[in-house]
Amino acid sequence: MAEVKLLTEFYHLPEYQTLAGYKAKGxxxxxxxxxxxxxxxxxxxxxxxxxxxxxxxxxPTGMKWGFxxxxxxxxxxxxxxxxxxxGTFKDRMMMERAPHQLIEGMIISAFAVGSHxxxxxxxxxxxxxxxxxxxxxxxxxxxxxLGKNILGSGFDxxxxxxxxxxxxxxxxxxxxxxxxxxxxxxxxxxPPFPAVQGYLRKPTIVNxxxxxxxxxxxxxxxxxxxxxxxxxxxxxTKLFSVSGNVMKPGNYEVPLGYPLMDLxxxxxxGMKPGRKLKAIIPGGSSxxxxxxxxCAKANMDYESLAGLGSMLGSGAVIVMDDSQCMVDMLGVLxxxxxxxxxxxxxxxxxxxxxxxxxxxxxxxxxGRLQDIDLLIKVADxxxxxxxxxxxxxxxxxxxxxxxxxxxxxxxxxxxGRSKVKGTTYAENNH
Amino acid sequence: xxxLSEQGLADVKKELARYEARESAIIPSLYIAxxxxxxxxxxxxxxxxxxxxxxxxxxxxxxxxxxxxxxQKPVGKYHVQVCTNISCALEGGREMASHxxxxxxxxxxxxxxxxxxxxSKVECLGSCGTAPMxxxxxxxxxxLTPETAMxxxxxxx
Numbered sequence: 023m024a025e026v027k028l029l030t031e032f033y034h035l036p037e038y039q040t041l042a043g044y045k046a047k048g049x050x051x052x053x054x055x056x057x058x059x060x061x062x063x064x065x066x067x068x069x070x071x072x073x074x075x076x077x078x079x080x081x082p083t084g085m086k087w088g089f090x091x092x093x094x095x096x097x098x099x100x101x102x103x104x105x106x107x108x109g110t111f112k113d114r115m116m117m118e119r120a121p122h123q124l125i126e127g128m129i130i131s132a133f134a135v136g137s138h139x140x141x142x143x144x145x146x147x148x149x150x151x152x153x154x155x156x157x158x159x160x161x162x163x164x165x166x167x168l169g170k171n172i173l174g175s176g177f178d179x180x181x182x183x184x185x186x187x188x189x190x191x192x193x194x195x196x197x198x199x200x201x202x203x204x205x206x207x208x209x210x211x212x213p214p215f216p217a218v219q220g221y222l223r224k225p226t227i228v229n230x231x232x233x234x235x236x237x238x239x240x241x242x243x244x245x246x247x248x249x250x251x252x253x254x255x256x257x258x259t260k261l262f263s264v265s266g267n268v269m270k271p272g273n274y275e276v277p278l279g280y281p282l283m284d285l286x287x288x289x290x291x292g293m294k295p296g297r298k299l300k301a302i303i304p305g306g307s308s309x310x311x312x313x314x315x316x317c318a319k320a321n322m323d324y325e326s327l328a329g330l331g332s333m334l335g336s337g338a339v340i341v342m343d344d345s346q347c348m349v350d351m352l353g354v355l356x357x358x359x360x361x362x363x364x365x366x367x368x369x370x371x372x373x374x375x376x377x378x379x380x381x382x383x384x385x386x387x388x389g390r391l392q393d394i395d396l397l398i399k400v401a402d403x404x405x406x407x408x409x410x411x412x413x414x415x416x417x418x419x420x421x422x423x424x425x426x427x428x429x430x431x432x433x434x435x436x437x438g439r440s441k442v443k444g445t446t447y448a449e450n451n452h
Numbered sequence: 453x454x455x456l457s458e459q460g461l462a463d464v465k466k467e468l469a470r471y472e473a474r475e476s477a478i479i480p481s482l483y484i485a486x487x488x489x490x491x492x493x494x495x496x497x498x499x500x501x502x503x504x505x506x507x508x509x510x511x512x513x514x515x516x517x518x519x520x521x522x523x524q525k526p527v528g529k530y531h532v533q534v535c536t537n538i539s540c541a542l543e544g545g546r547e548m549a550s551h552x553x554x555x556x557x558x559x560x561x562x563x564x565x566x567x568x569x570x571x572s573k574v575e576c577l578g579s580c581g582t583a584p585m586x587x588x589x590x591x592x593x594x595x596l597t598p599e600t601a602m603x604x605x606x607x608x609x
Contacts, residue, residue: 105578106575106576106578107576108537108538108539108575108576108580109538109539109576109580110576110578110580111578111579111580111581113578114578114579145578146519146521147521147577147578147587148578149590149591150590150591150592182470184476184479185479185480185483186479186519187479187482187483187519187520187521187522188519188520188521189518189519189520190575201479202476203473203475203476204471204473204474204475204476204477204478204479204511204515205475205514205515206514206515206518207518207519222472222473263580263581264581265539265542265580265581265583266538266539266542266543266580267542267543271539271580271581271582271583272581273581303538307537307538307576338580340538340539340542340580341542342542346542350541351538351541351542354536354537354538354541355538358537358538358575358576361575362575364518
């Protein structure tokens with residue numbers, strides 16, 4: 023197996039960013055056909071393709087679309103381009119290199135679900151992708167691909183970009199909706215799910231950039247062509263963002279089910295000279311870490327990684343070599359989640375803060391052996407007890423790091439310094 | 453007492469007319485005001501926006517305080533935000549941040565004496581494959597070393 027570029031085939035061409043460049047490679051060719059289809063036929067095709075949401079949860083896209091109530095209320099289509107999960111950088115590339123691929127996917131998806139208004143919610147730091155998107159949206163309006171009576175089909179769809187302002191939690195779909203409504207980006211209790219009661223309490227579909235871009239391919243080449251790639255339950259291709267201690271970090275589109283070690287050794291050129299693989303976080307910072315031995319057994323699909331006690335998540339593969347201190351790296355993650363907790367639920371607000379404090383007392387040489395079990399106890403008490411998954415996202419790395427690399431934690435407490443680096447956190451971080 | 457420029461006022465009104473929920477214009481309007489006030493928001497600005505937007509101060513304030521991209525105190529002409537999250541940390545992002553502070557002679561979140569720079573550590577900016585990186589105002593700079601980062605900053609007048 024190797025890279026399969028269903029979505030990213032032309033990403034190396036700078037002109038693919040423009041309407042002319044996108045059209046020259048077949049872009050928007052399927053749109054007139056799609057707009058003549060029955061919306062339900064598009065939904066059925068997406069269901070048949072086996073496409074699952076690429077933002078992290080992996081929920082079947084067609085099924086999500088099917089949850090919309092048939093009550094004639096206005097519906098919204100919201101593209102989740104908040105991309106805040108540490109390790110993930112695929113959506114940024116997709117928006118920068120192929121904005122029209124996303125716009126076309128949104129038009130087709132909006133037609134399928136009966137929405138006439140869409141937003142692309144982009145994280146605030148992505149100033150350049152926002153510029154690219156705005157330019158592409160203007161091009162699309164000028165060409166009659168957005169707005170009233172698209173291509174004479176009678177279908178109207180307006181699309182706008184909304185710039186977030188730096189809050190990881192806005193990547194959670196109800197947090198994103200709160201933010202778009204001009205509130206703090208705090209998640210809401212589900213049910214009701216956004217498909218029933220979302221933006222302005224109207225039915226709303228929230229899909230990731232990669233998911234919506236894949237819709238174009240599925241309608242163009244058919245569900246069967248998409249299903250040729252991947253596994254039975256994890257169909258199609260996926261963009262994996264690989265970062266950390268590898269020779270060639272970057273985004274790689276491969277079929278789901280691709281062996282993790284092939285991704286690292288073949289696509290990413292392996293480890294740096296003289297270094298050995300120590301561990302990998304396979305699905306973004308909230309996914310439980312895998313040891314090198316576990317990595318050898320892992321395939322990059324939802325089921326294989328779940329079987330190893332981890333998850334595919336957003337497809338962010340964070341690679342660590344034998345020079346890395348696991349206590350230090352967990353400290354980075356716990357600090358992140360403490361910083362990003364929205365503060366709404368007590369187990370998360372207090373729990374993330376405690377995890378951060380306990381870890382940093384260990385890193386500063388003030389740890390006690392019982393603190394290691396305290397980390398586990400706090401993390402255990404955070405799982406499944408909050409409105410959204412941020413609390414779990416903070417707890418899961420703690421449990422996996424401590425359980426799998428306990429000797430490093432015990433050494434740090436006993437000696438007051440890192441087993442790997444031989445120094446303290448303070449010495450390393452000035 | 454802060455007041456938006458004519459252009460700023462027009463931009464805020466445009467944002468107010470753009471969304472079905474009036475409050476959706478709060479974030480875009482805070483961006484407009486922050487830009488006009490050299491990179492940070494004050495209570496004066498919240499009061500002014502409240503009058504212009506006809507939205508209670510408390511509503512605007514809670515949004516302002518929630519999001520990290522709105523600054524609560526002055527920043528330098530160049531706001532240098534160095535990512536120190538996991539992928540950047542694995543590739544030396546934290547050491548780079550501390551090198552920049554050392555070279556510029558400031559602590560994190562302080563403004564340099566000449567008013568040019570503020571250095572902040574920030575969480576993941578989505579450049580993990582090109583780590584370590586920093587964002588200077590709106591621009592990303594990637595695949596840096598402590599030395600190349602400083603060379604870039606020295607060139608910013």
